[in-house]
Amino acid sequence: MLRPVPRPAGLFDQVVARLRQQITSGAWPVGSRIPTEPELVRQLGVARNTVREALRALAHNGLLDIRHGSGTYVVATSELAGVMRRRFAAAGPGDTADVRDALEVAAAGLAARRRTEEDLRELDGLLERGAGAAFHRAVVAASHNEVLITLYADLTQLAPPCCASHPDPRGDHARLLSAIRASAPRAAGTEAAAHTSDGRPAIV
Structure with a gap:
């Protein structure tokens, strides 16, 4: 539920910021339809024209898709995405997947150099729960490279990490985690490359 926006100068910017926060926080996830203009007017306590212009601004920046007759949908969580x-x-699905996989390999090598004990505990827990995509994101987070983390988060909105087609994702994850734990960047990169290659569905 959105709070009413106070009335001082910069009202339009405040409305844009409130709506963007709903998107970036995950309150309105990618693919979801956001509340209608009248509902947003009621929640925010501002004029309909202000809401409409804010929605147009976010659509122009690539976060929203306004579909006349259907509604307004979240299509990205950042301007970069x-x-x-x-x-x-x-681009074909294989092209974006190639870049995603390259980022995962680079992240695995960096994670082996930079991982903390907290990172290892997080990865251990995800491995135990069999959390595929979340495990991939945690490896990238363990790289502690903010540019790589941001690029990966945005790119995976186009090509999500997926282990569903892999014959043994948990075994691969365990070997990758062992290399990261051993601070072996070359081995970690090799394991990540093997995993992404084996898990890629055939593209025809």
Whole structure:
């Protein structure tokens, strides 16, 4: 539920910020339809024109898709992800997956150098629970490279990490985690590369 926006100068910017927060926080996840204009007007306590212009601004930045007759949908959680979505709209699924996989390999090597004990505990827990995509994200987070983490988060909105087609994702994850725990960047990169290659579904 959104709080009413106070009335001082910069009202439009405040409305944009409130709506963006709903998107970036995950309150409105990618793919979801957001509340209607009248509902947003009621929640925020501002004029309909202000809400409409804020929605248009976020659509222009690539976070929302306004579909007349259907509603307004979240399509990205950041401006960078929105730019990627537009720029790579014509790219094949294999192209974005190639870049995602390259980022995962780089992240695995960095994680082996930079991981903390807290990172290892997080990865151990995810491995135990069999959390595939979350395990991939945690490996990237353990790289402690903010640029790589941001690029990966935005790119995986186009090509989500997926282990469903892999014959033994848990075994691969265990071997990758062992290499990260041993601070062996080359081995970690090799394990990540093997995992992404084996888990890639055939593209025809």
